[in-house]
Amino acid sequence: MTKVDLKKSISAYTAPRGAFEIMDVPPMRYVMIDGHGDPNTSEEYGSAVGAVFTVAYKLKFLSKVELGQDYVVMPLEGLWWSEDMTTFTTARDKSRWSWTMMSLVPEWIEMSHFERAREAAAAKAASPALEQLRMAELSEGTCVQTLHVGSYDDEAPVLDEMHRRFIPDAGLRMRGLHHEIYLADPRRTSAERLRTILRQPVEPA
Template sequence: MKSDFKKLIPSYSATKGTFSLVSVPPIRYLKIDGSGDPNTAESYKDALSTLYPVAYKLKFFSKGELGQDYGVMPLEALWWADDMDAFTSARDKSLWDWTLMNMVPDWITQEHFEAACSLVARKGAAPALERLRLEPLEEGLSVQTLHVGPYDDEGPVLDEMHHRFIPEQSLTMTGRHHEIYLGDPRRTAPEKLRTILRQPVAPVPE
């Protein structure tokens, strides 16, 4: 039976126009870091070209060798900048840092990951394998919402999340801004793109 983690993990669901508090479980990801404008930075293109060959190699290994099939999960990313206004309001993409991510099940081990990387390397189609790693992420309590529309229209939503909703709930931001891309920009009109916007938080100390 094929596992669909988008349905099995509640935090992969969000509602447009609503900020929700969710508890995100520890999740393991393929991760690759970089910086710069995702539309123009060669490092971003290399990261994408590396992440998915390994993700699919792990999926087919899991199905064939471990007898556990699952759907490859959507692209995710952590985003930050020294001045977060460069991300939320100014949208100066040249100042952005990022970690591209793809979730993998808990049963995928470091040994499985290294074997998949070796197989992908033999084909010479993954230009940034040395930057790829398998690592857990623990976000815990988080605020999230669903954004529908172009990525460049996220700014006002993030501004409201960061400067209105989170303070009103007596919370403070902790981890990095997290996006989950439920639509493929290569096949989906910008106005129909669906993106979960997430911000880890913690109670404000009394």
């Protein structure tokens, strides 16, 4: 059985380092959960991420056993927003962030598969986070993105340049939510070697 790695087949999962690119991102479906607060200190955040991957791995197992299609579980991703977007850049304040944490699922995974995987996870461990999970489509369209290598706290100047220089200079304006794709596991990777795709949906100014 061939194991599919969607990171290698979907162009939106690659980005240039040290430069910004404009690209069209196709609609994709994710296991998602919403929350608010500093990801470094919030118990809610840890529970949310745990729930996402618990169900993501149960979906992988279901797909392999019942559908005959194996795949690599996709990395953690996050949509981030705040009433004041400078809390991500010049006035950085993680306590004011809201987020949706998520992981991409293959197109052959159906809602019934997701519901069964979530029920199986809940049967083993009761968790409010599992009850809050959903599977939904995200349609971002035209986006600007770049690959950031380094700690998450070093993203601020990159985002500031993207928001205040590159996007306006390209005749665009921001819309939608700031999107991050975590290509490296911070539990196993030193901060200076973390790889994160930073993405911002845009539209003509």
